[in-house]
Amino acid sequence: MSPPPIVNTVNLVRIYQDGGVPVPAVRGVDLKVEAGEFVAIMGPSGSGKSTLVHMLGGLDARTSGEIWLDGSRVDTLSESAWALLRRRKIGFVFQFFNLVANMTVADNVELPALLAGASPREARERREYLLGELGLADRADAAPAQLAGGEQQRVALARALANRPSLLLADEPTGNLDSRNTRDVLRLLGEVHRDGQTIILVTHDARVASLADRVVSLLDGQIVDDGAVGPVRRRPRASAGDVVELRS
Amino acid sequence: MRLSLLALLAKEPAHGYELKQALEQIFGRAYPSPNIGQIYVTLGRLEKDGLVKAVDVEQSNRPNKKVYYLTAKGREALDAWADEPTEGPRVRDEFFMKLVLAPMTGVADRTALINRQRRHYLALMRDLNELAERTDRGDRVALLLIEGAMLHLQADLDWLERCQEDLP
Ligand SMILES: Nc1ncnc2c1ncn2[C@@H]1O[C@H](COP(=O)(O)OP(=O)(O)OP(=O)(O)O)[C@@H](O)[C@H]1O
Ligand SMILES: [Mg+2]
Numbered sequence: 001m002s003p004p005p006i007v008n009t010v011n012l013v014r015i016y017q018d019g020g021v022p023v024p025a026v027r028g029v030d031l032k033v034e035a036g037e038f039v040a041i042m043g044p045s046g047s048g049k050s051t052l053v054h055m056l057g058g059l060d061a062r063t064s065g066e067i068w069l070d071g072s073r074v075d076t077l078s079e080s081a082w083a084l085l086r087r088r089k090i091g092f093v094f095q096f097f098n099l100v101a102n103m104t105v106a107d108n109v110e111l112p113a114l115l116a117g118a119s120p121r122e123a124r125e126r127r128e129y130l131l132g133e134l135g136l137a138d139r140a141d142a143a144p145a146q147l148a149g150g151e152q153q154r155v156a157l158a159r160a161l162a163n164r165p166s167l168l169l170a171d172e173p174t175g176n177l178d179s180r181n182t183r184d185v186l187r188l189l190g191e192v193h194r195d196g197q198t199i200i201l202v203t204h205d206a207r208v209a210s211l212a213d214r215v216v217s218l219l220d221g222q223i224v225d226d227g228a229v230g231p232v233r234r235r236p237r238a239s240a241g242d243v244v245e246l247r248s
Numbered sequence: 249m250r251l252s253l254l255a256l257l258a259k260e261p262a263h264g265y266e267l268k269q270a271l272e273q274i275f276g277r278a279y280p281s282p283n284i285g286q287i288y289v290t291l292g293r294l295e296k297d298g299l300v301k302a303v304d305v306e307q308s309n310r311p312n313k314k315v316y317y318l319t320a321k322g323r324e325a326l327d328a329w330a331d332e333p334t335e336g337p338r339v340r341d342e343f344f345m346k347l348v349l350a351p352m353t354g355v356a357d358r359t360a361l362i363n364r365q366r367r368h369y370l371a372l373m374r375d376l377n378e379l380a381e382r383t384d385r386g387d388r389v390a391l392l393l394i395e396g397a398m399l400h401l402q403a404d405l406d407w408l409e410r411c412q413e414d415l416p
Contacts, residue, residue: 042366044409179395186377206405207398210373217366219412225363232371 004071006167006198007033007056012065014051014221025051027221028065035166038189038199040209043218049202050095052218053169056200057092058082070166087115091160093170095202099144099152099159105131106140109158116163123162130158133188135181149176157185161192168192170201174208186211249282249290254318254326257300261317264288276390278383278397291316299325347411362412369405373398 014026026048033039041049054060055067058074067075074085086092091112099108106127113123131137134154144152153176160168173189174182182205190211193199203209210229217225256262256270264287271282294300299322302314318326343365350356380394 042409044413204406206370206373206402207377210370210377215367215370217363224359225366227363227367229370229374230367232368232375 003035004068005032006035006037006070007031007200008066008068009056010066010068012052012055012067013063014048014055014060015063025221026055029218029221029223031216031223031226033198033200035198036193036196037214038193038197038212039201040212040215041200041202041218042204042209042215047218048221049218050171051221053171053200053202056167057090057169058086059092087112087163089166091163091165091168091170093153093156093160093168093173095171095175099155101144103143104140105136105142105144105147105155108144108155109162111162112159113162118163126162126164127158130161130188131155133184133191134158135184150178150181153177154181154185157188161188161197164197166198168197168199168201170199172202172204174203174205182207249286250294251326251329253287253290253294254299254322254329257316257318258323258326261315263305263313263315264291267291267316274389275393276383276387278379278390278393294322298322344411347415358415362408366405366408369401369408373401376401 009029009031012026012029012031013024016023016025029048029052031052041052043049051060055062055075056069058077058079062075065075066073069085070089074082077085099105100111103111106124109127109130110120110123113126114120118126127140128137131140134157136151136154136158139147139151139155144155147155153173157170157173160170174185177185186208189199189201189208193211199212201208201212209215212229214226214228216223252271253267256267262270264284268282268284268287271279291300291302295302295316299319300316301319302316304312305315306312343361346356347358347361347365350361351358376394376398380391380398383390383394385391
């Protein structure tokens, strides 16, 4: 028997109703993600991307439908059971990074590993590796408020990867980064993905999405496309030298 | 091509093959390698228009080679080029035509068109990522060309999303 998918949603629905008209943010999403897959979620603003990944991380409650993680049903879990599950299995990067303000960058990154049961030494080594890969080694002792937005965002990614989660959920992890920092993030994501990390990542950035095995497009809370990023459908580039022809 | 050749000749006189090598060296891997035939054709046209002139230089035991140099008129053309703002890239409109017309005429379904185009852009982006990986870190000109192509592609993708939202 093949192992269960890491993520499986069945007719997942989220309708917001604070007061006035109900807002259907996610409308019947069936999404299966296998272990080791890297899935990018794209779609216009307001199409339900954040709502979907929040539900997958237990940070928002579904209105109806089912969520299965690693073969277990989780949409029925209590908040404390979700908290435990996240600590052990899920790394989450928020669209608007949530770092602990009164802890240093290093402590922010080490905390999830410690909570998941790593030894202080393991947590420190992992932190040094992650911050190094993201060009933040020299910011370890800073407080989050002393960092630029793009730096905070990279710290949030390091923190999400600290406990080697079986599932990384990331909401726009390069939204505030310039090209150079985006390249660092892409390199790290590529590395952990090659080591088997399952990734579900929301992004507007085509560079990020093009690295994924598969791209899921949302529109108005529904999946309108789901497929692999294939090879370019035209003659392959003979030499590297055709870039400028893109616009000719 | 005309103006890049004029610019190179403003630096020093050169023969066709030297110009080809200079272009390759300056623009690196990201630029389509210029074809030597094309260079000679362009030089011929520039000469006919009076922007460059050629002198035959004798070579021991080889045929003479033509060395090109910039004329005063060529210099003027080059200065005018440098002084003018350059046109921005035009919106690539062939896909847009398809997108607007195809469903109206029953040729194709709009969602299918958009999905196919998005996948195509992402595949192109993947190519560019790989090209950037293979490019020498020190080759700034090539890396900037690639980054420019990536940013244009991102704009195309954003526009695709807008079309998807706003077309009925
Ligand atoms: N807490 C909330 N209460 C009410 N409506 C909400 C709430 N959160 C999101 N929505 C609505 O749900 C829809 C989907 O929002 P969501 O944040 O998932 O979009 P998104 O695809 O992540 O957009 P963006 O690309 O701008 O981040 C939107 O119409 C939004 O206004
Ligand atoms: Mg969002």
